Amino acid sequence: MALYIVPIFIIFVFVYACLKNTDAYSAFVKGSKDAIALIFDILPYIVAILVAVKLFEASGLLQTMCNLLAPVFQCLGVPSELAHFIFLKPFSGAGSIALYNDIIAAYGPDSYISRVASIIAGSSDTVFYIATIYFSKTNIKKLGVAIPIALFCTFLSAVIASWVCRIF
Numbered sequence: 001m002a003l004y005i006v007p008i009f010i011i012f013v014f015v016y017a018c019l020k021n022t023d024a025y026s027a028f029v030k031g032s033k034d035a036i037a038l039i040f041d042i043l044p045y046i047v048a049i050l051v052a053v054k055l056f057e058a059s060g061l062l063q064t065m066c067n068l069l070a071p072v073f074q075c076l077g078v079p080s081e082l083a084h085f086i087f088l089k090p091f092s093g094a095g096s097i098a099l100y101n102d103i104i105a106a107y108g109p110d111s112y113i114s115r116v117a118s119i120i121a122g123s124s125d126t127v128f129y130i131a132t133i134y135f136s137k138t139n140i141k142k143l144g145v146a147i148p149i150a151l152f153c154t155f156l157s158a159v160i161a162s163w164v165c166r167i168f
Contacts (some may be wrong), residue, residue, distance in 0.1 A: 007068070017139070019036060038137070039097070041136070041137065042132075042133055042136045042137065045132045045133070045136040046129075046132065046133070047131055048132070049128050050133045052091075052128075053091045053092045053095070053128070055094070057088075057092075062084070062087055062088065062101055063084070065087055065116045066083040066084045066087055067083075069083060069087075070083045075084070076159050076162070077159065077163055077166060078116070078158055078159055078160045078162045079112070079113045079116060079162065080105070081103070081107075081113050082113060082116060082117055082120065082158070084099060085099050085100065085103060085117055085120065086120065086154075086155065089120065089124055089125075089126070089154065090124070090126060090127035090129075090150070090151055090154050091126065091128055091129075092126065092129075093125070093126040093129065096121070096126075097121070100117055100118075102119050103117045112165055115165045116158075116161050116162050116165045119157075119161035119164065119165065120157065120158050120161050123157040123161060124153075124154040124157050124158070127147065127150040127151055127154060128147070131143060131146060131147055131150065
């Protein structure tokens with residue numbers, strides 16, 4: 001069934017456009033032109049966040065923060081082995097997936113640490129990348145509230161994931 005969803009959706013859009021007497025091809029071309037303009041509008045924001053992520057990792061600040069907060073994680077029931085993963089997840093999707101793969105390889109797929117890492121990987125996203133993309137095209141420029149709330153929720157999801165895995 002999943003193989004048919006996209007073709008069915010495309011057919012539905014064209015049938016709907018015909019019923020509404022809309023030129024679907026012209027609308028598609030206009031949308032494509034708008035998408036290219038959008039890419040050029042948000043490209044500087046994407047480059048800036050990618051450079052910031054690499055600087056955060058290369059400077060050693062990420063490792064220092066992980067070392068400082070590992071005892072706090074232990075007190076909350078979060079495995080200290082996941083501190084680096086939890087800090088990297090809001091910044092870098094590709095980096096966190098690579099780290100997730102290393103966690104699975106090191107501890108095995110059925111271990112407590114791997115199960116917690118799996119829930120964290122599935123329950124949070126790259127906060128700064130998403131904020132960069134979404135807020136770059138809106139009039140909202142004050143991220144002083146949105147970013148801390150998103151980071152708190154990401155951290156809270158890690159704590160809850162640890163508790164859930166410990167119970168089950």
